Amino acid sequence: MTPSNETQGKKSPYIDETFQQRIRPYISILNDREAEAYFKETEAAVEQLVELGKDPKEAMQIMENIGLYLSANTGENFTADYQKISLGRDRELWSIQLPGGGNVNLFRTPDGDMVLDTGYGCSYHDVETMLKTLGIEGFAGVKKVVCTHADADHCGAAGFLPVKPIMHPVTKQILDAGTRGFGSETQHKELERSYTTTINTFSQMNVPDSVELCSTEPKKMHGLFPVIDELEFGGMHFEIWESLGGHIAGQIFLYEKDVGLLFTSDALINLATMTKARRDYCSIADYLVTSVNVNSTIARTERHELMRIAKELDDELKTKGKKLLICCGHGAVSMLDDAGNMVAACEIEHYAANAK
Structure with a gap:
């Protein structure tokens, strides 16, 4: 079954405030408007990955891993x-x-x-x-x-x-x-x-x-x-x-x-x-x-x-x-x-x- 983020009939975003805070150190070059647009893009991407059978939490962790890896190797x-x-x-x-x-x-x-x-x-x-x-x-x-x-x-x-x-x-x-x-x-x-x-x-x-x-x-x-x-x-x-x-x-x-x-x-x-x-x-x-x-x-x-x-x-x-x-x-x-x-x-x- 495809994972769902439906909660009590109302859709809640995958890219919630907790995830946003975790990755903000890696997007500090974006202004508020750009960051908001990026989070909307990322939400759409996670939704598509879910449609392809991916687990949303795993997808978000892999996104975060980019920042973790690069920051750990500089x-x-x-x-x-x-x-x-x-x-x-x-x-x-x-x-x-x-x-x-x-x-x-x-x-x-x-x-x-x-x-x-x-x-x-x-x-x-x-x-x-x-x-x-x-x-x-x-x-x-x-x-x-x-x-x-x-x-x-x-x-x-x-x-x-x-x-x-x-x-x-x-x-x-x-x-x-x-x-x-x-x-x-x-x-x-x-x-x-x-x-x-x-x-x-x-x-x-x-x-x-x-x-x-x-x-x-x-x-x-x-x-x-x-x-x-x-x-x-x-x-x-x-x-x-x-x-x-x-x-x-x-x-x-x-x-x-x-x-x-x-x-x-x-x-x-x-x-x-x-x-x-x-x-x-x-x-x-x-x-x-x-x-x-x-x-x-x-x-x-x-x-x-x-x-x-x-x-x-x-x-x-x-x-x-x-x-x-x-x-x-x-x-x-x-x-x-x-x-x-x-x-x-x-x-x-x-x-x-x-x-x-």
Whole structure:
């Protein structure tokens, strides 16, 4: 039987004053009017989850767990795993797995630094402190920023960085619309909007005042993916591929041929290289929006096509004595083993703020 919140014939809200007080520390950036609208959104989302057979108390606890987890993993409790990879010609890629959310990728080159995906806003200062501890001047040298899609764990700190981020026009539209369901056919509009507001607010998303939009005119195809633009930085030439929109509309992938880098964003992740805490945290989205992908069928197609292309590119690079580096949205920078499975491309190192 579907759970009910009927009491003596009169409906009482799931999002009552007790729950509101519990989560107010995580929505302090909202004014009273915005907070009221958020609670109405959340009420509608819980009602839809109940219709889908979820227990309302469990759903509300999982929402609260986002704030509990993020607040418990910042400041002196911040930890991260990272890889430092030489790209030749005095260039390095630092790929940082945050305690919650997607990876921050920092290219260090003689021409300055480039950030590919920014992580959550609440992690920005912790990552900068981490970089300084490891001998890098934080984000002071950043000359270019790219956001692969509109989820807060990939563009939530963009507003802190000193340059306009490059993104797909639909990514900007999603940020303006305030729901990751924008531009997609989804049966769960209330869930997508509520989740977007929750994660953006709890993670202290800092939306940039202005952005640089990439082109969307297909120049050629790479498999199923249109090549819509290109980017030059640090002696590297990146193709920008448009996704099919399985994970979220407007997602882009990047490919650098000479070095052999394929950035797949959240279309590919390497779960085996993620800690259990990170895997558990990532599962929250699956519960609250039924699937982390706005279209799971398309997402599967993208996954299979990216792996097919990765194997093809890796075979080409082997003739030059190189290996393709697959930079996933979550998990370690990876290579393909002899069986075609993703494995960590190099040692994963650990950073803990309280170990300084």
